[in-house]
Amino acid sequence: MSDLILIIEDEPKIAKLARDYLERYGYRVLTAADGPTGLAAARRESPDLVLLDLLLPGIDGREVCRRLRADSAVPIIMLTALAEESDQIVGLELGADDYITKPFSPGVLVARVRAALRRVQGDVHDTATLRSGDLVIDPAAHSATLAGRPVHLTPNEFKLLVALARRPGQTLTREQLLDELHGAALGGVDRSVDSHVKNLRRKLERDPDRPLIETVYGVGYRLVEPE
Numbered sequence: 001m002s003d004l005i006l007i008i009e010d011e012p013k014i015a016k017l018a019r020d021y022l023e024r025y026g027y028r029v030l031t032a033a034d035g036p037t038g039l040a041a042a043r044r045e046s047p048d049l050v051l052l053d054l055l056l057p058g059i060d061g062r063e064v065c066r067r068l069r070a071d072s073a074v075p076i077i078m079l080t081a082l083a084e085e086s087d088q089i090v091g092l093e094l095g096a097d098d099y100i101t102k103p104f105s106p107g108v109l110v111a112r113v114r115a116a117l118r119r120v121q122g123d124v125h126d127t128a129t130l131r132s133g134d135l136v137i138d139p140a141a142h143s144a145t146l147a148g149r150p151v152h153l154t155p156n157e158f159k160l161l162v163a164l165a166r167r168p169g170q171t172l173t174r175e176q177l178l179d180e181l182h183g184a185a186l187g188g189v190d191r192s193v194d195s196h197v198k199n200l201r202r203k204l205e206r207d208p209d210r211p212l213i214e215t216v217y218g219v220g221y222r223l224v225e226p227e
Helices: 012-024 035-045 061-071 085-093 106-120 155-165 174-182 190-204
Strands: 004-008 028-032 049-053 076-080 098-101 130-132 135-138 143-146 213-216 220-223
Touching: 004 012, 004 035, 012 028, 012 106, 028 035, 035 049, 035 061, 049 061, 049 106, 061 076, 061 085, 076 085, 076 106, 085 098, 085 190, 098 106, 106 155, 130 155, 135 155, 155 174, 155 190, 155 220, 174 190, 174 220, 190 213, 190 220
Parallel strands: 004 028, 004 049, 049 076, 076 098
Antiparallel strands: 130 135, 135 143, 213 220
16 A cells, blocks of 8 residues: 655645645645644544644644654654744754755655655665664664663654764764765755754763764764763
């Protein structure tokens, strides 16, 4: 059965454009025109991916994202007419995996959806368990534990953590990490990596004086090897 995409978008023309293109490429699509209806549909239908407008009636996209992330790792791509970088970063820090600024190319939308679904559905080829101190990462099960306790990560957070954990002590540039997240053909937004790292630190680091992920200023990030 084809993947199910939920579009939560209050502008009918945009919702129809996205739906038509996604259905043309074989996806099943549901639409919702406001926040409460979208949340209810997400919890009832368990979609494989959510396209989420930032400005919604009833409950705005930020709050919808926050509530979805409280109990689900479903990939979320935000659709926003707001071009300000700060608004885009807020969405990423709330747990969105990616965003597209309106007006968008339908072809780019489909490519972003495909890329997000690939990340979730197993394009991690090396399935060996990764360990760094009391952090254990299982790429095959798409799970991570810290001191034996599960760590709930979004698909992009997990992808980023795996990339860093496979090369402990090695600095990865933002461009390398963006390639891990979006693929070279799609490119990305530089600050999206910073937002995902911030979320990883919040979830994984118990002592700010002993960081797990270290910033190499002007270059990128590296996973600190345990002493």
